Amino acid sequence: MQINLSKLFEQDGSHEELSVELDATSVRFGAEEYDICDKSPVELVIKHTKNRHIDVSGTVSLKLRMKCARCLEAVDETFDLQLESSFDVNGQSEELEETPYVSGYSLDVDLLVMDELFVNMPISVLCSEDCKGLCPKCGINLNHGSCDCDTTVLDPRMAKILDIYNAHNKEV
Ligand SMILES: [Zn+2]
Ligand SMILES: [Zn+2]
Numbered sequence: 001m002q003i004n005l006s007k008l009f010e011q012d013g014s015h016e017e018l019s020v021e022l023d024a025t026s027v028r029f030g031a032e033e034y035d036i037c038d039k040s041p042v043e044l045v046i047k048h049t050k051n052r053h054i055d056v057s058g059t060v061s062l063k064l065r066m067k068c069a070r071c072l073e074a075v076d077e078t079f080d081l082q083l084e085s086s087f088d089v090n091g092q093s094e095e096l097e098e099t100p101y102v103s104g105y106s107l108d109v110d111l112l113v114m115d116e117l118f119v120n121m122p123i124s125v126l127c128s129e130d131c132k133g134l135c136p137k138c139g140i141n142l143n144h145g146s147c148d149c150d151t152t153v154l155d156p157r158m159a160k161i162l163d164i165y166n167a168h169n170k171e172v
Contacts, residue, residue, distance in 0.1 A: 001042075005089060006105040008048040015047040024110050027064060029121055037076060038063035042109055044083070052090050058083040060113055069124035070133035071141050077125050081116045 001020045008014050019041045027034045044058035062079045087099045101111035132142035137149035 001109040003046070003107045003109060004105055005046070005048075005054060005107055008046065008054070009052055012048065012050040015045060018044045018046065020044065020109050022060070022110055022113060024114070027114065027117065029118065034064040034066055036062055037065045042083070042113060044109070046107070051088075053088050054086065056083060056085040056107070056112070062113075062117065066125045068127040068131055070126060070131045071143055072134065073127050073141070075125050075127050077122075079117060079120055081113065081120060083112060083116055085112060
């Protein structure tokens, strides 16, 4: 959703309260694409302090369908974002580079929200703290069942010691 700021410039100190819908239905983050399965409207207060200086504050809540890093099951992660931004719309390109969501006199609300979302994006999510993950051999989800795979990875030196130990036990 693009918001045209030019009306605010008619007067110093003018402000506008808006409730806008996000256009985005998914979020691309690195190689992953997450569906937005729930979202609140973006509540925004946009203030023209003076000389085309704009202060934006707002809130939005998003729910993304992500994946558990261990078992790969869907995990819905909720993000309650606080939006804060200040910028000048004086056509000074240096400052505009820091705010990719401002172009000319228009504010791209989707990009503003994505900017904040990426800052809050966790490196990985888990379905639960003690998710058992997948069996590395047969791939079964160990939260839902178990398998008979031998997944003990032995250090070869350790295996030798065990052989000796077992042989010794047999003798006794
Ligand atoms: Zn999991
Ligand atoms: Zn297995």
